[in-house]
Amino acid sequence: xxxxxxxxxxxxxxxxxxxxxxxTYDTSESDYYLFWYKQPPSRQMILVIRQEAYKQQxxxxxxxSVNFQKAAKSFSLKIxxxxxxxxxxxxxxxxxxxxxxxxxxxxxxxxx
Amino acid sequence: DAGVxxxxxxxxxxxxxxxxxxxxxxxxxxxxxxxxxVLGQGPQFIFQYYEKEERGRGNFPDRxxxxxxxxxxxxxxxxxxxxxxxALYLCxxxxxxxxxxxxxxxxxxxxxxx
Numbered sequence: 001x002x003x004x005x006x007x008x009x010x011x012x013x014x015x016x017x018x019x020x021x022x023x024t025y026d027t028s029e030s031d032y033y034l035f036w037y038k039q040p041p042s043r044q045m046i047l048v049i050r051q052e053a054y055k056q057q058x059x060x061x062x063x064x065s066v067n068f069q070k071a072a073k074s075f076s077l078k079i080x081x082x083x084x085x086x087x088x089x090x091x092x093x094x095x096x097x098x099x100x101x102x103x104x105x106x107x108x109x110x111x112x
Numbered sequence: 113d114a115g116v117x118x119x120x121x122x123x124x125x126x127x128x129x130x131x132x133x134x135x136x137x138x139x140x141x142x143x144x145x146x147x148x149x150v151l152g153q154g155p156q157f158i159f160q161y162y163e164k165e166e167r168g169r170g171n172f173p174d175r176x177x178x179x180x181x182x183x184x185x186x187x188x189x190x191x192x193x194x195x196x197x198x199a200l201y202l203c204x205x206x207x208x209x210x211x212x213x214x215x216x217x218x219x220x221x222x223x224x225x226x
Contacts, residue, residue, distance in 0.1 A: 037217075045155075091155070100157050
């Protein structure tokens, strides 16, 4: 069964600094997508960034980028120039055609 | 365009009762998925529907059922409620087609079972 593991329950970063959130996954499938979602206290789940497994190039969205290591089944999220509005729960997610798995989440605190 | 909408926002039920949660996808989206998010945990996949047919099911008991209507809206039904069913129920819709597209989530329905 596919599993998604986020080993950091909580992380803290100083405003304007860079932080990296870790995620590993396990799968026997070759066709899948990986995502990072942000869930603020308002609870609306917001897509931050996605990575297609067949693409070697790491995805980037403004201040957010990923380090996708397919052989190691690792998918970390780097947030540059952290802002107060980045404070939230971050979930790593794996999706294949008919299944989707989330990690347990990492709570990110941004200190002013 | 409106995002994914869910109703009701909050719901309180008693053990043994039945509950129906509703979801309207983004216009043009034909796939809807349901998730259960217990406090402090990540969402757990319950069902995926595409073109009114069930396309995926998570590890949930038969007390959980769902359906998708011709307008692609969806209902999640839970029978014989247990205290452990208390959670945030999230609905997500996907862009046209059944590919592995990213999902767009609604605000959720907070269910409390007493």
